[in-house]
């Protein structure tokens with residue numbers, strides 16, 4: 001498949017939600033041809049993609065609610081962004097593979113699927129090899145900030161003793177659907193109960209992140225644990241017009257830890273709460289110890305950019321189910337497109 005710009009490969013969107021709308025706009029900007037768009041939302045089905053993404057003109061791609069459209073249109077790659085749990089999206093992935101399409105997905109549990117869904121991972125890998133296509137799941141988190149980036153940061157360190165990666169994100173700036181899934185502003189007991197029953201999903205992917213780092217560093221963890229807990233507001237708090245009362249839920253702390261022997265070796269934390277102070281901080285303890293800190297990274301835009309930037313890599317990758325660790329993501333010859341010089 002050609003790596004070039006200007007429509008030398010074709011793309012389908014599976015899901016036309018917030019992420020794939022950003023993706024579609026960037027594909028249009030780069031002149032990459034979109035040949036199909038699939039979604040089950042009745043408000044989107046039957047509409048032209050160009051109108052849905054706010055281009056103010058038709059793109060000639062009508063959103064449909066069936067994936068046979070992939071057989072008709074034969075895209076080189078499907079950009080999949082519908083759900084977080086592999087058992088729920090498995091049919092969507094496998095149908096894309098069986099239509100002969102490469103897949104790049106945002107499904108969090110598919111970023112390192114051998115942890116939660118080893119049987120489904122094997123099935124996808126076998127089918128992808130059979131059909132000669134590649135399947136990758138990625139995104140900002142999991143996929144980049146708390147796994148790929150910490151792995152890269154171990155490069156200038158002789159000996160790594162421990163890795164701690166923390167992301168703090170202002171939940172107040174996120175979409176209402178995100179604020180709902182972390183139970184922002186609810187009574188603490190209600191959030192604890194919701195997390196226990198799975199009614200509140202919180203963040204998905206901390207275990208996948210620690211396992212991606214362990215895999216990249218060639219470490220076999222003795223144990224991986226994961227938990228989520230609400231963060232109680234110590235006083236009434238208001239940020240950007242959103243208020244949380246004292247004693248209610250300010251947000252959620254999600255933690256993943258990989259142990260080697262009895263020692264904690266990799267810890268990732270994602271804190272999504274009402275805050276003005278957004279950052280990522282990665283500490284590689286070792287010889288030498290290295291600390292990296294940012295002032296926060298926009299999640300949706302970051303995810304969409306990763307998906308589009310990695311299209312050539314996924315198209316060139318060997319057939320099968322791969323992870324971010326299998327990619328040579330810095331060798332993208334389309335850098336001119338990324339820095340906007342075309």
Ligand SMILES: NC(=O)c1ccc[n+]([C@@H]2O[C@H](COP(=O)([O-])OP(=O)(O)OC[C@H]3O[C@@H](n4cnc5c(N)ncnc54)[C@H](OP(=O)(O)O)[C@@H]3O)[C@@H](O)[C@H]2O)c1
Nearest residue numbers: 015017018019039040041081082083084106139140141142
């Ligand atoms: N790894 C990462 O860093 C990362 C980053 C961002 C997002 N994500 C994940 O990526 C997924 C998509 O995110 P988003 O923000 O774009 O979500 P979204 O705005 O909810 O969009 C998802 C779209 O897919 C549709 N859909 C659901 N089931 C479908 C099916 N079986 N076939 C076709 N379409 C279907 C939904 O329709 P309905 O609304 O009718 O259900 C909706 O239009 C989420 O699971 C999110 O957690 C991961």
